[in-house]
Amino acid sequence: MLKDKAGNRLFRKMTVKVLFPDNIFPERTQVQHAGPKQGFGPEGVQAMLEQIADQLDTLYPWWDFTPIELKPEGRTTRWIFKFAGYRATPPASTQPIEDSTTLEPETPQSDSTTEAIEAAVGTTLQDVASQAKVLGEEHA
Numbered sequence: 451m452l453k454d455k456a457g458n459r460l461f462r463k464m465t466v467k468v469l470f471p472d473n474i475f476p477e478r479t480q481v482q483h484a485g486p487k488q489g490f491g492p493e494g495v496q497a498m499l500e501q502i503a504d505q506l507d508t509l510y511p512w513w514d515f516t517p518i519e520l521k522p523e524g525r526t527t528r529w530i531f532k533f534a535g536y537r538a539t540p541p542a543s544t545q546p547i548e549d550s551t552t553l554e555p556e557t558p559q560s561d562s563t564t565e566a567i568e569a570a571v572g573t574t575l576q577d578v579a580s581q582a583k584v585l586g587e588e589h590a
Contacts, residue, residue, distance in 0.1 A: 471513065513537065
């Protein structure tokens, strides 16, 4: 059995199986091999699990997955990411959203959000209506 200097067991191979809800997709298995005379210790296993969890969050933001450790087979550590349920909202994006049409009330105390939205939607609809008129006159 491989061990590191601290006495932790090192695994030569790591397999992670991802189980999707209601068999929407076939199960996916990822296999990672350690380099020569190396192995996956507790930190390496944790890093790999976090990396796979990040990939799942990116690819499937509406689903929750739970990691489950299986009994190791020889020098192989085995894990399953099992579908745990649906999220009410996806995780917040780390990239800032740039929107040039953000409504900002002039005075927050006197202007309500509903009035600001109605004003913006009204002008937008008027702009669309005037553009449609111009296009109709060009084609006539």
